[in-house]
Amino acid sequence: MSLMDSEALFKNFEGMEEVVADIAAQYFIGYPKLLEAINSSINNNDSKGLERSAHTLKGMVSNFRAEEPRLVAYELESLGHNENFSGAPELLTKLKGLLNTLDAEIREAVKKVEAA
Amino acid sequence: MSAKLEMLIVDDSAMERKLLENIFSKQGFEISSVESGEACLEYLGMAEKVDIVLLDYAMEGISGLETLKKIREKKTHLELPVLMVTGKNKTGDIVETFSAGANDFITKPVDIEVAISRVNTQMSLSSLSRQAANAKEIHAINAMITTYNHEINNPLTIAMGSYEIFKRKRRDEDLEKINTALKRIADIVSKIEGVVDSGVEFEEYIESANLLKKHKG
Incomplete structure (x- = not known):
């Protein structure tokens, strides 16, 4: 099953599908840096940094209507907000895996847009 | 004087800026974007004309809410409509946004049709006013x-x-x-x-x- 709700995504961008390719390009640049920032915040016990980076990443994946990674990012954001790091490394590992899959799904979606 | 309406987008996420720029340039707006509350206030102090601001709620440095309060020290709701763009949808957060002087808000993830309607409503109100x-x-x-x-x-x-x-x-x-x-x-x-x-x-x-x-x- 897909992480991304393509139907909801393309319904939202109806009539301006090319925008999906534009924001995907920004996503591909942005998300590895944010994963790195989350990792660094966890290692340095920087709760504010964890909250901020996870929040931004949550916003980015939600644009692709990818609920599962959004929820994991939200859990990390909440840990940061509550200055609690327990379970954070495991959540980050889970998030990395999900975003790896999402990356491929987004690239597929962009291909469809460009082919249309 | 330019006939196009001028929109200022304020968001520290490049992706969110790109998304909003794309949506509203297709609606005929002339778009300027900045990535912080500080840059927003500086831009508004120097710009000849801004018709509407889309302001991210959660930003590094001065928050969207603080930025909004500072804008309202100089411009009223009618002089400069400001729409907060926010992932927060709890009643308390929304009330706080309106209390700080927002004309309306757009929730993340952005529902394009709703966002366009909300911006158009503010533009119509400004024009009538x-x-x-x-x-x-x-x-x-x-x-x-x-x-x-x-x-x-x-x-x-x-x-x-x-x-x-x-x-x-x-x-x-x-x-x-x-x-x-x-x-x-x-x-x-x-x-x-x-x-x-x-x-x-x-x-x-x-x-x-x-x-x-x-x-x-």
């Missing part, structure tokens, strides 16, 4: 024109009458009357110049005057 302000000003100007017309007619009649008498009788007292009447006219003309310089453009005058006529009719 401007028209109402112009119509009020034109109403006052029309009243002044009637008054000045009357005030010019009186000394003009005196000056013309005294001139006719002067032609026949050559009396100094008639010249004095003409002089007093002309000074009065000059005084009124200088007042009219003050009104003309007050800033309503001719096109706005015609548009608003027509609007007033329509309402009266």
Whole structure:
């Protein structure tokens, strides 16, 4: 099953599908840096940094209507907000895996847009 | 003056900026983007014209809410509509946003159709508010024109009458009357110049005057 709700995504961008390719390009640049920032915040016990980076990443994946990674990012954001790091490394590992899959799904979606 | 509406997008996420830029440039807006509250305030201090601001709620540095409060120290809701863009949707957060001076808000992830409708609503309200302000000003100007017309007619009649008498009788007292009447006219003309310089453009005058006529009719 897909992480991304393509139907909801393309319904939202109806009539301006090319925008999906534009924001995907920004996503591909942005998300590895944010994963790195989350990792660094966890290692340095920087709760504010964890909250901020996870929040931004949550916003980015939600644009692709990818609920599962959004929820994991939200859990990390909440840990940061509550200055609690327990379970954070495991959540980050889970998030990395999900975003790896999402990356491929987004690239597929962009291909469809460009082919249309 | 540019006919396009100017939108300022403030978001620390490049992706969110790109998304909003794409959506609203397709709606005909002239877009400028900045990535922080500080840059937003600086831009607003220098920009010639901004018609609407889309302001991210959660940003590094000055938060969206603080930025909004600072904007409202200088511009009212009607002068500059600000829509907060936020992932927060709890009642308390929304109330706080409105209390700080937001005209409305757009939730993340952005529902494009809803976002466009909300922005368009604010633009319509701004336009109506401007028209109402112009119509009020034109109403006052029309009243002044009637008054000045009357005030010019009186000394003009005196000056013309005294001139006719002067032609026949050559009396100094008639010249004095003409002089007093002309000074009065000059005084009124200088007042009219003050009104003309007050800033309503001719096109706005015609548009608003027509609007007033329509309402009266």
